[in-house]
Structures are given as structure tokens and as C-alpha cells.
Amino acid sequence: MKIGMSHGAGGEMMQGLISDIILKNISNKQVEDGVGLQDLDDGATIPLGDYEVVVSTDSHTIDPLFFPGGDIGRISMAGTVNDVSVMGARPLAITNAMVISEGFQKDELERIIQSMDAVSQETGVAIVTGDTKVMEHDQLDKMIICTTGIGIAPRGCITRDSSLEVGDKIILSGSVGDHGIALMSYREGFGFETDLKSDVAPVWGMVEAALDVGGISAMKDPTRGGISNALNELASKSGVGMILDEEKIPVKREVHAASEMLGIDPFEVANEGKVIMGVKPDQADEVLTAIRKQRYGKNAQIIGEVTLNGPVILETLLGGKRILETPIADPVPRVC
Ligand code: MG
Numbered sequence: 001m002k003i004g005m006s007h008g009a010g011g012e013m014m015q016g017l018i019s020d021i022i023l024k025n026i027s028n029k030q031v032e033d034g035v036g037l038q039d040l041d042d043g044a045t046i047p048l049g050d051y052e053v054v055v056s057t058d059s060h061t062i063d064p065l066f067f068p069g070g071d072i073g074r075i076s077m078a079g080t081v082n083d084v085s086v087m088g089a090r091p092l093a094i095t096n097a098m099v100i101s102e103g104f105q106k107d108e109l110e111r112i113i114q115s116m117d118a119v120s121q122e123t124g125v126a127i128v129t130g131d132t133k134v135m136e137h138d139q140l141d142k143m144i145i146c147t148t149g150i151g152i153a154p155r156g157c158i159t160r161d162s163s164l165e166v167g168d169k170i171i172l173s174g175s176v177g178d179h180g181i182a183l184m185s186y187r188e189g190f191g192f193e194t195d196l197k198s199d200v201a202p203v204w205g206m207v208e209a210a211l212d213v214g215g216i217s218a219m220k221d222p223t224r225g226g227i228s229n230a231l232n233e234l235a236s237k238s239g240v241g242m243i244l245d246e247e248k249i250p251v252k253r254e255v256h257a258a259s260e261m262l263g264i265d266p267f268e269v270a271n272e273g274k275v276i277m278g279v280k281p282d283q284a285d286e287v288l289t290a291i292r293k294q295r296y297g298k299n300a301q302i303i304g305e306v307t308l309n310g311p312v313i314l315e316t317l318l319g320g321k322r323i324l325e326t327p328i329a330d331p332v333p334r335v336c
Contacts, residue, residue: 006329008061010224010270013329015040035087041161042083042220043149052158054089054151056080061144063334065112068182069197072145073115075272075336078202079223080149081125085204086219086275088159088211089151091123096130097146102137112145123202125149159211162237164218168306169284170242171277173206173291174199174299175250176227177259180269180332185258195254199296201273206297209290215283220276224330226268230276232326235312238278242312244304244324268327270335278306 006013023029023038030036034045034052043056058080065072077094084091096116100109120127178199185196203221210216218238222230227249235242251266259266273296279287284302291297307313312324 005333009329010229011327011329043087045158050155052153052155054084054087056083057148059146061334062336065142067186070200071112071115073112074119075200076145076147077116077119078200080147081123081202082221084149084151085207086221089153091125091149091151091204093126093128093150095148096127099133099144101140101142102134119202123204159216159219161218161220161234164234164238164240164278164306166306166308167281168217168278169281169302170304171279171288172301172303173275173297175252176271177255177266177269179272180335181255181258181266183335184262184332199271199273201296203275206275206291206294209294210287213287213290215280216277218278222274222276223270225327228267228324228327231312241307241310242304243307244314246314246316248301248303250299264331269332
């Protein structure tokens, strides 16, 4: 069997490849009782005295490198900062390994580094080490950036994606589909791309505000495979179901219009500046208020709650119910 594009696109195909080839052939996956590779969470943890060091790593292959609302530099920083953040850990530092194609423009590289620096300044996350390699122009499409994020949390205070409890409220921090639909529209050259921007942004501010209130039982950033993938992963790992109100899930007018034209479900495409949280019901309103005060959280909503048994059910705008399935793969390739 050969690897296809969908094997790297979130969803069931990628999960299959990870368990069949990767997990099966790695024997040592965990440090002490920390979160390990087998947990397939947003990051791993290394217990160290009274703390847990959180590590998360990500390779960025986005096409094109510059897109409405961001570029590969911004996404390389924000994406990794976000995976550390949704583990409930304060992100501290990031590493930056770049593989660049021969002939790449120096001024474009400088713009990309400046984008990384902007996120570093916004979040206080330092870029502490890196690596630079160059490959022949016909062997690499422009550039790949691999970032590894390091964060820290008090021992036992990690937020997992497998610890939802029945009755928890589900908070979504803002509109869905912005990144995937903006990228796809831009690639297709539809001409309405000026209205559509990626949401790529660091979520740490929202996460920190929510953790300060408390009552957060689980977190995940809905990247590849969109909220359909993230909500199903949270539910299945926690052994629970969900009932969600479609009316409460924010979809921007222009994202809705573009996804109709493209024939893509905005619930199945990547977001790069959003977070989904499970919150204890008596603290959900306070957490929501705290998130809405943050720069990227103004449109946060409580979109539903956790039920005893699966699946994830969506109460539709028309008053019906449908099962929100895990996508086979994100419909937009090379989205991050
Ligand atoms: Mg993630």
C-alpha cells in the first residue's frame, strides 16, 4: 500500500496509518506516567518533580506559503503554541527547523521569520533553537517548517482530550471553517478571497483566561478535519456522546457562501485559531465570559453538552437531528 494525500489530512485515514504503521513499530512511547505517544493527544508530557513539561511537534507544508490572514511562519508558531496550550500548559519556547528549496527568495524567508517573531512577541514564547537545511529545487516544494513547542504545567494539572464528563458544557471559541475555506478559495482564485481570511492565531490567551476561572475538563484545537473531527475525538476518547445545537455554531456568512460553492462542509475543514473546551456546567457561563473578553474569543459560544452515550448528535437549523461523523480526511489538502 502506498501513502496518499489523505493519509496526512486528519480524519480516519490518518488515524489508521498512525496506528497501523507508527504506533505498532515504536516500543517506548512514554516517560514514567506522563502523556505519551499512544495517547495521541495534542502533545506529550514529561513529569519532572512538581511539574510536567509539555512537548508538541508539527511539520508545516502549507500551500501556498502566503495566504489571506497569514503565512507559513505565523501558522508554524501559532499551530504549535496552540497544541501546547490545549494541554493546559503555559507555552514557553519553540524550536524552528526549516528545510528550504534552492532558489527560494531571501526576502520571502525574511517575511516568514518576521511573522514567526510577531507571534513570539504576542505570546511571549521564545524561539530558542533551530536548524536550516536546503534541498535541490526540483526535490522540494518551496519549504517545510517543523516546530517543536515546550510548555509547563504543575504536575497533575494537564488538560487531556479524553476526560469529558456527562453534563459538561461544550464551548467553541469562535467561527468555524475560516482557515480551510479561505485557503481553498484563494487557491481556486474565486475572486472573493478578499473577504475571507484565515483565523490563524495563538489561542493561549483564551486558554489561560479559561484555566484561571477553572472547571475545564478537556480541550482540543479543531485543526485538520475541523470541529467534526475534534468533537468526535473528544467524545470517543472520553467514552461519551454529545448533543450540539447547530444554531450556536458560528459560521461566517462568507465562509458559508464559499463552502457552498466549493461543496465543502465547513465543519470538516481546519481552523487555526480556535479551541473547543469541555467545562463543568456550573462554571461554563463564567468561562464563556472570560473567553469573550479575549482578542480572539469575542464570538465564543456554548454549543452543546456531553451526554452519557455516543454518538455526537447535531440538532440542525431545520429542527432535525443528524449524527456528526468523523471525516475520512480533511477535504482541503496541505492546509497547515
Ligand atoms: Mg491539536
